[in-house]
Amino acid sequence: MxxxxxxxxxxxxxxxxxxxxxxxxxxxxxxxxxxxxxxxxxxxxxxxxxxxxxxxxxxxxxxxxxxxxxxxxxxxxxxxxxxxxxxxxxxxxxxxxxxxxxxxxxxxxxxxxxxxxxxxxxxxxxxxxxxxxIWVQLLSEPGGGSDAAGAVTTATRDGDGWVLNGSKIWTTAGWWGDWALCLARTNWDVEKHRGLTVFSLPMSAPGLQIRQIELVNGSTDFCQEFLTDVVVPDADRIGDVDAGWTVMTRWLYHERTISGGSPYVTGGGNRPNDGPYEPTAMIEAARGLGTIDDSGTRALIGEAQTSALVLRALVESVTRKMATGVLPHHAAAMPRLFGGTANARRAALATELYGDAGVVWAPDDESSAQVGLGFVIRQAACIGGGTTEMARNVIAERLLGMPREQRADADVFRDVPRGP
Ligand SMILES: Cc1cc2nc3c(=O)[nH]c(=O)nc-3n(C[C@H](O)[C@H](O)[C@H](O)COP(=O)(O)OP(=O)(O)OC[C@H]3O[C@@H](n4cnc5c(N)ncnc54)[C@H](O)[C@@H]3O)c2cc1C
Structure with missing residues (x-):
């Protein structure tokens, strides 16, 4: 066998x-x-x-x-x-x-x-x-993350290696990761998508300075990195020189499977349970709050359950169709879009269900604290892994064949005006 x-x-x-x-x-x-x-x-x-x-x-x-x-x-x-x-x-x-x-x-x-x-x-x-x-992604830059092809972190050829200079931001786990994939510009004299290359590098590389960023909820897991003359051997280049966009289209595809469908993920991804957003947890919470018989509460739980079921079915269907060639890999944008908006919505549903307890909670009330802070940070689900707006663009342009967005940066990248 x-x-x-x-x-x-x-x-x-x-x-x-x-x-x-x-x-x-x-x-x-x-x-x-x-x-x-x-x-x-x-x-x-x-x-x-x-x-x-x-x-x-x-x-x-x-x-x-x-x-x-x-x-x-x-x-x-x-x-x-x-x-x-x-x-x-x-x-x-x-x-x-x-x-x-x-x-x-x-x-x-x-x-x-x-x-x-x-x-x-x-x-x-x-x-x-x-x-x-443990690997992390050095992709987004202070100038913007959606336009990945607009990366301005530069890699300059130097003998058998490359010298990287620039800055990356919003790196999840940047300060405790070991290695990274990093997108850099290797050619300024061609159109922007054609001058990029992907590298791998250790997060302990000399010249790589890492700064943790504190968020509104107290989290310091995001990082900004400053690369000053970071030397990367050519043997650590991933893919061909200036062919980074070919790598990037697949990198972005795999990133979109964050809402489900990756064959390489163990468990439910980076959140093994949805905590208080999980419909059965919401039922328990409503029992505790004495609102289980309230029709409004039942509607909230029903919506959470429906969106969880729809997401699972959508991931299964789209993943199967991409694997059999019925849909192109751009279709990963559909579960990405639904997963992001559904997660943000479920955080809002839980907050409504918890009522006052989701706004002010006792120090030892972990569930209510998660609901309240989850509401504050719910929009992250629509940003991390590529924004839901970008997923909408992919669906419109790549799946539905609608006209492409106008591009003001189709020239040689060196000549494209940048800045505010
Ligand atoms: C939880 C989380 C984890 C993350 N982890 C990482 C990581 O590990 N590594 C990493 O490199 N980055 C990471 N990021 C950063 C993330 O990839 C970027 O925040 C994201 O790509 C958007 O980039 P930006 O924040 O610079 O917003 P911008 O690109 O500046 O966009 C601002 C707004 O404009 C919209 N917009 C931009 N262009 C268009 C367009 N053409 N059409 C329609 N709308 C548009 C965007 O959707 C967004 O709403 C993470 C973010 C989050 C929230």
């Missing part, structure tokens, strides 16, 4: 038994995405959790459950998305390395698998799967 022919049910049964023996139960009161955490962890707590993630990832690797869809030669299991989906169903309720899914596996490992050289893949992917390398 070939490896991929391993029966999904038998695989799921083996996973069930292994999980019960090897992973601790998840702490469902804690939002694992540091950005959303109700009580923001200290730097020491974040580092301790990162160490736990590495250890849990190593356990998955040793148990034969890391990189389920990754080829065996790179340390994976060489199985199918159906096996990964079965494992993701089984792992619900267990603690797993949720905080490293979004950057390390969903976009970065996927990009390395598609564009990395054999040497790069053999060097990094087993280390990612063993929890030894």
């Amino acid at each position: 070939s490896e991929t022919a391993i029966d999904v049910d038998a695989f799921a049964a083996r996973a069930r038994a292994w999980l019960a023996e090897n992973l601790p139960p998840a702490d469902l009161t804690r939002d694992t995405f540091f950005l959303y955490a109700a009580t923001h962890p200290t730097d020491e707590e974040v580092l301790a959790r990162a160490a736990t993630c590495r250890e849990l990832q190593r356990r998955l690797f040793d148990g034969g459950f890391a990189g389920i869809c990754v080829p065996r030669e790179y340390g994976g299991q060489g199985l199918t998305p159906a096996h990964q989906a079965a494992f993701n169903r089984e792992i619900k309720g267990y603690d797993y390395p949720a905080e490293i899914q979004a950057s390390t596996f969903i976009p970065c490992m996927a990009v390395l698998l598609e564009f990395g050289t054999e040497e790069q893949k053999l060097r990094h992917i087993p280390r990612m799967l063993r929890g030894e390398e």
